[in-house]
Amino acid sequence: MITRRDGQSVRIPESVLVAGKVVPAAPARRRGPAASYPELARITARAWRPVESERLGEWELRAAGGFTRRANSVLPLGDPGLGLDAALEAVRRWYGERGLPAYVQTATGAEGTQELLGAELERRGWVREVTAELWIGALAPVADRAEGAGVVLSREADEAWLSRYQRKGMTEVALRVLGSGPSVWFATVPGAPGEPPAAIGRCVVDGRWAGFAAVEVDPARRRQGLATEVMAALARRALDEGASAAWLQVEDDNEAARALYADLGFAPHHAYHHYRAPEESGDEHQDPAPGNTRAGRS
Template sequence: MEISAAGRLEVRITTADVGKRVSVRSLIEHGPSGERFGDTVGVLTSWDNGVLRITRKSGESVRVAESALVAGKVVPAAPARRRGPAASYEELARIAARGWRPVESERLGGWELRAAGGFTRRANSALPLGDPGMPLDDALAAVRRWYAARGLPAYVQTATGAEGTQEPLCAELERRGWVREVTAELWTGALAPVADLGDPSSEVPLSREADEAWLSRYQRKGVSEVALRVLVGGSPGAPAGGPGEPSVWFATVPGDPGAAAPAAIGRCVVDGRWAGFAAVEVDPAQRRRGLATAVMAALARRALEEGASAAWLQVEVDNEGARSLYGRMGFAPHHAYHHYREPRTSSSESSAPAGDGAL
């Protein structure tokens, strides 16, 4: 906290500091163990009518009454992460979007509107990576019309916790009644150490196609033709793996003789220097046997052969098992991302259900 020469705590932030990263101390009521003060660090996303709104790295929005402020100051941006490959938020957002292609998209200025029949929020949400070319309220109205025309609820995907992320947009969406339904994280790591974890002599079959065996282990049952197009990664008129296009690989560890589904599966998208892992799933009866590691190692070796050197993946914040595994592999969080759903109205409530799956 900021302390004056006389040793007093001071509030050294004003409304002019909206948009900057701040640290504040405030009086709190009913604190744990009788604590009287609480500390909050994050981006000051608004200061209106005597209330500060601070968006933390996790995306959580904290309201602090101006009258409760004890101390406050602007603080430097969070230091660059030492683990994992260097990358900006925008680079990773674009790579992740190319790794999970919708079947239909349209530009709204710097925003991309994406739809895939409701299969996952990632493929059915607006991705704002620039100026939409119009005031925010007009842009959000256009987003809602676009999704309503397809019988889908409108979602906007935002990010927090890294340089260049969208804490102010999160706050503006919340002020307009948009509801944050899901938060996950994008993690990055070096690719070669992942490849070294597996036993090269232990063959894990790889394929360009998600065949019936692979799909029988995939957690989202009844995969439609639209969903299959998202999985294989091809954009209209440009098959996956074509010139300038990402290449998609599927790994399958066969189950025991007579098993109804493979023991484990995984998916990897190779796009330039990046390899993106997804859909790593293991038969519950065969967990803790290193199958997830074997799948990722085999996919990593293929990605290295294609020239990739860095890796990314997405994981839900409450999936402790996956987070522990990826941490041991050398991955670390880069930023959090969130899906905000349009305010509930009679028309939106009657739209198609939310996307299949949290991510």
Template structure:
């Protein structure tokens, strides 16, 4: 907290600091015994009518009455990273978008409108990296019309928790009634240690998602559009660990898209009976070795905030969270899109 020369806590933020990362201490309205203050760190997304709105790294919004402020200051926009390769949000967002391409896209200023017949929200949402070139309400109206013409709900993909993320846009969407449906995180790591985690000798690599691979993939109804998304990207590899008997679904599968220095892992799925036996780690090791051969040096993946098993696995492989990302649905959409 900000402390004056006289040793007193001071509030050193004003409405002019909206959009900056701040740290504040405030009184707890109904405090428990021994608790009087609470600390909040995040982006100050609004300060209106005596109420501050602060968006934390994970995207949660905290409302604080101005009268409850005890101390506050502006803090560096990005805390020092302790693990993982250095990368900006913009770089990772573009790499992730290229790894999971839509079948149709259109530009709205610097925004990209993406559609793939509803196969996953990632391929059927707006990626708002920059200025749409028109006022926000006009842009959102154009977004809703574009998706309505395709029989799809309108989604906007945003991010929080890193330099250049979109806390202010999140706040504006929520103000307009857009509903946050999904929150996940993008994690990064050095690639070489992933390749060394297990013996990949039992893993088969292919350029195509064949029938065996799709038999393990959790989204069973995979049509032509879904295959175009799955097999799209700069350099895509599919990994399969064959089942124990002929004709059985694979023991495990995985997908990796190699793009310059980045290798993006997805669809790592293991037979429930074989989990915690290193099969998934072997899949990732095989894909990582192939990515290293193609010149990649860094890894990324996406994981849901509540998937504790996957988070523990990836943390053990050296991955750490870089930022959170969210999908906001237009208030009158029917939510027919599915998946991350």
């Protein structure tokens, strides 16, 4: 059984195998910051904190009332301290006690990611519902792209900001998740009087890293550079706080956003996936993925 970089498993008959070898670690990136998967996994988790968490060995079980898969899934870094079947049963029990579906977040495509765990989950009938990519890049080029003079920065997501945010019916728990992180900034480009903002964005600064999320633009104002203005203003603030590298998450099919981020100097680092326990069904807990932005359509 061969597990590809994208997490897909392929069965190959032994009779057709001729030789095999250990593939060395990927060569150094030609652009952008150097980063390991474990470092990025922890950085991204701190930018989207749950309201409740518990350790299962080295795994972290996270819950936030169902607001996004990221805050309501297991982050399996390391050994759970149990056999896999026992660990997964403990996961299902923990989420079941909270009335939530059981999810496990895995990653593929970089050194230290969890191709084998993904293959084992699929073998046990866990269903992969979401796949997206984490991209990284240098922060300074983003800050240099636009003046951002019309962008207002705030420490809190006010009513105007939330009126543009794609998620509706925000609960107190959701607001706590949205405002979580070491140093959180919200950006707003005001719209016409009485109208929602023309564009918004969110950035979490954590040491050398700045994570961009929720970059959204009024459909009538897209392709006017507003997404770049928002990200540039947030990037300058992050530089002031000592950050030098940036990350974001984007879905595979969001071609416009991917083109924008590539133009800003970002490139894929790894893919991440959410697996749902086989006995669960439905998709009421959708994950916006911080990089599932509408920025690229602006």
